[in-house]
Amino acid sequence: MCIRLKAVLVIADGMADRPLKELDWKTPLEAAHKPSLNHIAKTGVCGIMDPISPGLPPGSDTATLALLGYNALKAYSGRGAFEAIGSGVNVLPGDVAFRCNFATVDNNLVVLDRRAGRISNEDASKLAESLQKIKLTKHSNAVFLFKNTIQHRAALVIRGPKLSTAVSDSDPEKIGEKVSEIKPLDESLEARLTAEILNELMQKFREVLKQHPVNKERIKHGLPPANIILSRGAGTIPNIKPLSQKYGISATCIGATPLIRGVCKAAGMKLIHVKGATGTPQTDLMAKAKATVQALKTNDFVLLHVKATDVASHDGNIKQKIELIEKIDSMLGYVLNNIDLGTTYLAVTADHTTSSITKNHEGDPVPIAITGPYVRRDDVEEYDERTCAEGGLNRIRGVDLMPILMNLIGKTKKFGA
């Protein structure tokens, strides 16, 4: 066939939810006004999908790896490297990378706010600039790169001989708990050395932050000071085959979140910067829709990722989650109106369920709908967790999605004769 078929995959982070008492036992998706999502369900084939496997709550990184067709259980090499490469920090083989938070602790190192009041990008940049000037003295063989990304988020890369990812997190991941000393997680020399380097660095970070004018200013304005860096998710760059090799496609990612950008970069995808796309509930989804339509002109596959729904869920903000689903719906309306549905497949899903009650990622399946020229349209007319379960895809796994899409656009190879 000489027609070039294309596919768009829209991932709304944590959009799936559980039925909520506050919504008369509807889910936010069920409660939202969503004509475009319903149109996709009605003209498409629907189902539910376990991002990794039934009951397993995935991270956004592992889920996105799976949704791009990789065996996440094998390929995942820790969050840190994704976060770093997604923020434009170069991670080389042998480097160990960490996801970091600017956070607020009291004098006894007890965590008061894990996100330092969701510190602004501006304040975080000034602090990061000062931190990057620090020199390691006890372990002068090693160097580090530190970069703030969005709000309280940052990436740290340690580079040097004999490093290991077998080190514990300093982030206790709970308010009211004390910041942990970083410990080697095995008996190796490498793990001990890496833990020592990190502890030296965290101590020096703390000293600089405590005295920093930005924090003095924050305290003056009643804002929690970003007086510590919490680290977690030691990782190396994963050894995965790029999508171009796997399927012979040109692929682009439109997403603001460094973690997701990192996964996509590891998969060999191009990354597009969209002005106004911030990964926050204030993100400009229409700008992303336009960028998606544009990117489709020169790519076989475009991944459009929206972080905001997950942020609302982690905050337990049900009203905001519904509003964001409705904003996503408008974004999809633009995409539907501006792509050629005679040659383009459009799939919409979430990377995982995030419960607005537990405020955590959960292992419940997510809805999936695929519309496009030759799908086996089913009877489903509404896009939500329960109605999609009645659809023609039945129940698939995240790792199946990419082969299904690539099959529809003629990019899978026959196995056998």
Added chain:
Amino acid sequence: MCIRLKAVLVIADGMADRPLKELDWKTPLEAAHKPSLNHIAKTGVCGIMDPISPGLPPGSDTATLALLGYNALKAYSGRGAFEAIGSGVNVLPGDVAFRCNFATVDNNLVVLDRRAGRISNEDASKLAESLQKIKLTKHSNAVFLFKNTIQHRAALVIRGPKLSTAVSDSDPEKIGEKVSEIKPLDESLEARLTAEILNELMQKFREVLKQHPVNKERIKHGLPPANIILSRGAGTIPNIKPLSQKYGISATCIGATPLIRGVCKAAGMKLIHVKGATGTPQTDLMAKAKATVQALKTNDFVLLHVKATDVASHDGNIKQKIELIEKIDSMLGYVLNNIDLGTTYLAVTADHTTSSITKNHEGDPVPIAITGPYVRRDDVEEYDERTCAEGGLNRIRGVDLMPILMNLIGKTKKFGA
């Protein structure tokens, strides 16, 4: 239980399809008149099935391996050996076998017709007889067996010390492209030797075919001459446990296609020759139905394979595909009327989707229905790709089908206590 339960598995090659504009967005199965298929769906349990895995377009060989309960990804050892043993050519361990085509090329070895006008069995037999007389001179340690099977299809087996399957195909698999020289695909001595033997053989085949009276006669009658042999799919006999050992059953295959007969033979099944069963759209399906009923008297399991639906799909002949589905339906009517449904399970499926538009195998799932005394009958009343998706089997994989059938007839062993 002292009643001997039995199972029939009917595989209609490439019967599943996608919705077609030409059929008002129905699939050929949805458009066909098929009372018997619907009866099986109505009295049975239905579902959809990924022959290998979602999105992966299977060959008929890999799909049939999977449908017989083998892990095709592990067990598959190339098409050639199946084709050869299915044609009655003996393949021994160490032999390398190839699927071949009689084809038509111009003087520059550019392929004009990959099937030499779907040459008749009669003409192909005469040509094959002459080819078999050729002697290898440069590599006199090796011998070969060449046998035509159906129409343009043939099998070639190379026997000798130090052979390898790591050789490329001479068949470019596209009209208008030049026939390829056969090359070793790795650095081994064996691969180089095998490529040399094949190139010598292909050269000698070409010389004999060019001068052959059958081809002179064909040209006189305006038919494309079969003036070259194209080879592909180097393979060895697979190392799989026969069904008799796996499940303790006696099993028979009723199918005309050498490739399928070969897979069944490799699985230790008996092969029945049915007069009038040709693997073409003109095949005598009623004769196959009668043979199936007969074979059931002395076997626990009978596989009834119909190739014709796939042929129609590869030709993009939608009308013929529908007619063939209706012929299969009549065939199933005979089977239903002549087996004891109190003791026999009957399953009907396709080995893969073949799109009448792309004319290729596709990775979309296939419908499956199983009727018989103790199935959990569901609400599905029609046998097609979309309605079956609403059935009680939900979505299974090809490799699950045989254990499901063997469980129904009491041939699976308890795992655990």
